[in-house]
Amino acid sequence: MKTIIDKIWDAHCVRPESDDAPAVLYVDLHLVHEVTTPQAFDELRARGLAVRRPERTLATLDHSTPTLPANPDGTLPYKDAATRNQVDTMLANCREFGITLHGFDSGQRGIVHVMGPELGATQPGMTIVCGDSHTATHGAFGALAFGIGTTEVGHVLATQCLLQRRPKTLAVTVNGTLPPEATAKDLILHIIGVLGMDGGTGHVIEYRGEAIRALSMEGRMTVCNMSIEAGARAGLIAPDEVTFAYLRGRPNAPQGADFDAAVACWKQLVSDPDARYDREVVIDAADVRPTVTWGTNPGQVIAVDQHVPAQRTAAAARSLSYMGFDGDAPLLGRKVDVVFVGSCTNGRIEDLRAVAGVLRGRKVASHVRMLVVPGSEAVKRQAEAEGIHTVILAAGAQWREPGCSMCLAMNGDEVGAGELCVSTSNRNFEGRQGKGARTVLASPATAAACAVAGVIADPRQYPPLVEEAA
Numbered sequence: 001m002k003t004i005i006d007k008i009w010d011a012h013c014v015r016p017e018s019d020d021a022p023a024v025l026y027v028d029l030h031l032v033h034e035v036t037t038p039q040a041f042d043e044l045r046a047r048g049l050a051v052r053r054p055e056r057t058l059a060t061l062d063h064s065t066p067t068l069p070a071n072p073d074g075t076l077p078y079k080d081a082a083t084r085n086q087v088d089t090m091l092a093n094c095r096e097f098g099i100t101l102h103g104f105d106s107g108q109r110g111i112v113h114v115m116g117p118e119l120g121a122t123q124p125g126m127t128i129v130c131g132d133s134h135t136a137t138h139g140a141f142g143a144l145a146f147g148i149g150t151t152e153v154g155h156v157l158a159t160q161c162l163l164q165r166r167p168k169t170l171a172v173t174v175n176g177t178l179p180p181e182a183t184a185k186d187l188i189l190h191i192i193g194v195l196g197m198d199g200g201t202g203h204v205i206e207y208r209g210e211a212i213r214a215l216s217m218e219g220r221m222t223v224c225n226m227s228i229e230a231g232a233r234a235g236l237i238a239p240d241e242v243t244f245a246y247l248r249g250r251p252n253a254p255q256g257a258d259f260d261a262a263v264a265c266w267k268q269l270v271s272d273p274d275a276r277y278d279r280e281v282v283i284d285a286a287d288v289r290p291t292v293t294w295g296t297n298p299g300q301v302i303a304v305d306q307h308v309p310a311q312r313t314a315a316a317a318r319s320l321s322y323m324g325f326d327g328d329a330p331l332l333g334r335k336v337d338v339v340f341v342g343s344c345t346n347g348r349i350e351d352l353r354a355v356a357g358v359l360r361g362r363k364v365a366s367h368v369r370m371l372v373v374p375g376s377e378a379v380k381r382q383a384e385a386e387g388i389h390t391v392i393l394a395a396g397a398q399w400r401e402p403g404c405s406m407c408l409a410m411n412g413d414e415v416g417a418g419e420l421c422v423s424t425s426n427r428n429f430e431g432r433q434g435k436g437a438r439t440v441l442a443s444p445a446t447a448a449a450c451a452v453a454g455v456i457a458d459p460r461q462y463p464p465l466v467e468e469a470a
């Protein structure tokens with residue numbers, strides 16, 4: 001009796017682990033971006049090695065790319081020479097090693113964890129790796145997807161295999177139905193609050209239960225994306241009809257009769273009814289409220305209308321002092337300086353629809369700087385086709401080019417020292433969004449409500465406005 005995690009592991013295990021060596025795991029898809037690959041390609045060059053399977057390697061540009069439009073002379077407004085150099089190095093490496101790069105003008109560039117799924121490159125049952133800690137996003141499709149380090153990126157480029165110790169398994173079962181005001185982001189923040197920021201260490205999480213099944217693919221990606229924020233090595237959701245419907249017709253997915261044959265195989269990718277997990281946690285979806293972080297790690301969460309906890313530990317006191325919040329006091333009403341909507345957690349079309357729903361007919365508070373950054377070119381196109389960008393611009397927010405942007409502030413999109421940013425991204429560490437920047441993680445609906453209110457606000461106070469009949 002096996003879990004889906006065991007099934008995928010066993011199907012890819014080239015050599016099982018022994019006391020003195022990890023297992024050798026075959027990798028179906030290797031995603032690469034400009035930040036964690038330069039030394040790996042250098043290593044290949046130094047050893048005279050080729051990329052073992054370039055057709056299973058897919059590249060993008062996301063972390064260092066500017067989100068402002070091109071300069072009048074056609075050049076891009078890079079933050080500095082280092083970021084431009086990272087992108088140029090990636091372009092040269094992909095050319096030299098024969099790797100498909102979805103770069104500028106491809107129409108398909110995007111944050112690596114947004115682009116893979118929308119191309120249909122991410123598929124159930126695959127092993128997927130990327131030199132990036134949020135690779136678990138791809139687990140939403142029932143894939144075993146790990147973040148790896150730059151040395152391992154080199155190993156995978158050269159061998160298409162990865163050395164890994166077999167992970168422990170953790171079932172997170174979410175029973176019942178989410179209340180209408182709670183989104184997938186609120187759910188995963190709530191889950192991390194329950195598990196703690198290292199509660200998943202050494203484990204791969206399988207998210208399951210009625211409330212998980214009810215999520216769209218976008219919502220499932222949001223949930224799996226943040227598995228690492230609970231310390232887990234990966235997180236996944238068994239594929240079902242929602243998964244298959246999402247994948248059908250995507251360019252890198254199997255086509256026609258091959259797709260139907262693939263679905264027949266993918267349907268086997270479920271945990272057997274009496275499969276045993278190393279650990280199980282049960283969550284009641286009805287308990288989930290619009291949830292935000294109050295501190296400097298993603299496990300420090302409260303429902304938005306709760307009080308920040310009293311300072312009980314030195315770590316909590318340090319978090320509060322960095323954030324400039326008081327213990328045992330409400331977050332609601334705290335002044336907000338910046339709102340960031342985007343990232344591989346919440347930069348997809350449904351997220352932008354939720355933001356437009358709140359902003360339509362309303363204005364961003366005059367002291368708030370709000371950036372809306374689509375997760376990919378495809379998301380941007382879709383949003384513009386739906387008129388979402390018009391709503392965002394009319395509200396006074398900025399509509400940018402796709403990329404990681406202010407999620408980690410590598411490209412020049414930064415929050416100022418001491419400023420408070422409500423962000424739909426996944427990390428609220430000290431300095432994550434800029435030196436001295438303070439981050440409150442939230443759902444797109446909550447972020448948009450805060451932008452309008454100009455303070456930390458409850459999204460339930462900002463329901464979509466119904467247009468009056470003419």
Ligand SMILES: CC(C)[C@H](C(=O)O)[C@@H](O)C(=O)O
Binds near residue numbers: 035131132134408
């Ligand atoms: C730049 C990259 C290595 C990093 C990661 O691994 O996650 C980034 O994507 C992040 O979110 O901090």
Ligand code: SF4
Binds near residue numbers: 063111113132404408
């Ligand atoms: S959007 Fe943020 S979390 Fe996602 S890959 Fe980019 S920097 Fe990392």
